[in-house]
Amino acid sequence: xxxxxxxxxxxxxxxxxxxxxxxxxxxxxxxxxxxxxxxxxxxxxxxxxxxxxxxxxxxxxxxxxxxxxxxxxxxxxxxxxxxxxxxxxxxxxxxxxxxxxxxxxxxxxxxxxxxxxxxxxxxxxxxxxxxxxxxxxxxxxxxxxxxxxxxxxxxxx
Amino acid sequence: xxxxxxxxxxxxxxxxxxxxxxxxxxxxxxxxxxxxxxxxxxxxxxxxxxxxxxxxxxxxxxxxxxxxxxxxxxxxxxxxxxxxxxxxxxxxxxxxxxxxxxxxxxxxxxxxxxxxxxxxxxxxxxxxxxxxxxxxxxxxxxxxxxxxxx
Ligand SMILES: [Fe+2]
Numbered sequence: 001x002x003x004x005x006x007x008x009x010x011x012x013x014x015x016x017x018x019x020x021x022x023x024x025x026x027x028x029x030x031x032x033x034x035x036x037x038x039x040x041x042x043x044x045x046x047x048x049x050x051x052x053x054x055x056x057x058x059x060x061x062x063x064x065x066x067x068x069x070x071x072x073x074x075x076x077x078x079x080x081x082x083x084x085x086x087x088x089x090x091x092x093x094x095x096x097x098x099x100x101x102x103x104x105x106x107x108x109x110x111x112x113x114x115x116x117x118x119x120x121x122x123x124x125x126x127x128x129x130x131x132x133x134x135x136x137x138x139x140x141x142x143x144x145x146x147x148x149x150x151x152x153x154x155x156x157x
Numbered sequence: 158x159x160x161x162x163x164x165x166x167x168x169x170x171x172x173x174x175x176x177x178x179x180x181x182x183x184x185x186x187x188x189x190x191x192x193x194x195x196x197x198x199x200x201x202x203x204x205x206x207x208x209x210x211x212x213x214x215x216x217x218x219x220x221x222x223x224x225x226x227x228x229x230x231x232x233x234x235x236x237x238x239x240x241x242x243x244x245x246x247x248x249x250x251x252x253x254x255x256x257x258x259x260x261x262x263x264x265x266x267x268x269x270x271x272x273x274x275x276x277x278x279x280x281x282x283x284x285x286x287x288x289x290x291x292x293x294x295x296x297x298x299x300x301x302x303x304x305x306x307x
Contacts, residue, residue, distance in 0.1 A: 090241070100233055100237075101237060104233060104234050104237035104238075105237075107234060108238075151234070154233045154234055156230045156231050156233070
C-alpha cells in the first residue's frame with residue numbers, strides 16, 4: 001500500500017508552467033535551426049552563425065528545464081508531437097523569404113518564450129520555489145538579450 | 158502554392174468586425190505612435206480601411222501596399238506582423254466562379270496592378286489554352302479564413 005502523503009507532482013502549477021516553457025523553448029530551437037539552414041542573402045554568413053549560437057544555447061536550456069521538472073518529482077513531456085502541442089511559438093518562413101523575415105519571425109518566437117518564462121518565474125514565486133524561479137529569471141534574461149540583438153538587426157539607420 | 162479552396166467569396170462584412178481586423182487595426186495604431194507626422198496619412202488610411210466594414214479586399218490591399226512601400230524600411234517588424242495577420246485572410250482568385258482557384262497574396266509586389274499583372278502572366282504561362290478573358294480574370298478576395306471568422 002502506498003502510504004506516501006506527498007501530493008502528486010502533476011498538480012503542482014510550476015510543473016505545468018515549466019512544461020509550457022519546455023514546449024516553447026524546444027519549438028523555438030527547431031525554428032531557429034530551420035532559419036540557420038534556410039536564411040539567404042547578403043547577411044547569410046552573419047545570420048547563419050548567429051542562429052547557430054542561438055539554437056545551441058536553447059539546446060542546453062531545454063535540458064535544464066526538463067531536468068528541473070524531474071527535480072521537482074514530475075515527468076518531463078517529450079517527443080516532437082507532445083512538445084509542439086505545448087507550444088505557441090510561431091513558425092519561421094518555410095521557403096524562400098527575405099532574411100529579415102527570419103529575424104522578425106524569431107523575434108515573435110522569443111517574445112512568446114519570454115512570456116512562458118515569466119509565467120514560470122511568477123508561478124514559482126507564488127509557491128515559494130526559489131530554485132525554479134532562479135532558472136526562469138535566467139531564461140527571461142537570455143531571451144531579452146536575444147530580442148535586443150534581433151531587434152537591433154532590423155533597425156534601419 | 159494553391160490554398161485548397163475553390164469557392165469564390167464575394168463577401169461584404171456587415172456585422173461586427175472580425176478579430177483579425179481588430180488585431181491588424183491595433184498594429185496600425187502601434188505604427189501610428191511610432192511614425193513621423195509626415196508619414197501619418199498612410200497609416201491613418203490603413204487603420205480606417207481595416208475598421209471600415211464595407212471595405213473591399215482590393216481597397217484594403219491597396220492602402221496596405223501604399224503604407225508598406227513608404228514605411229516598411231523603418232518599421233520592418235510591425236509590417237511583418239501586419240503581413241502575418243493579413244496573409245491568411247486575403248487571396249487572389251484566378252478565373253471566374255466554378256473554375257476559379259485562390260492563391261495566397263504575395264506581398265513582395267509594390268502595387269496592386271503589378272501583383273495582378275504577375276498573377277495573370279503566371280496563369281497564361283501555365284495554361285497556354287486560356288483564351289477567354291473571363292478565365293484569365295484575377296480578383297482580390299477575402300479568403301475562406303476571413304469569411305468563416307466574420
Ligand atoms: Fe549547421
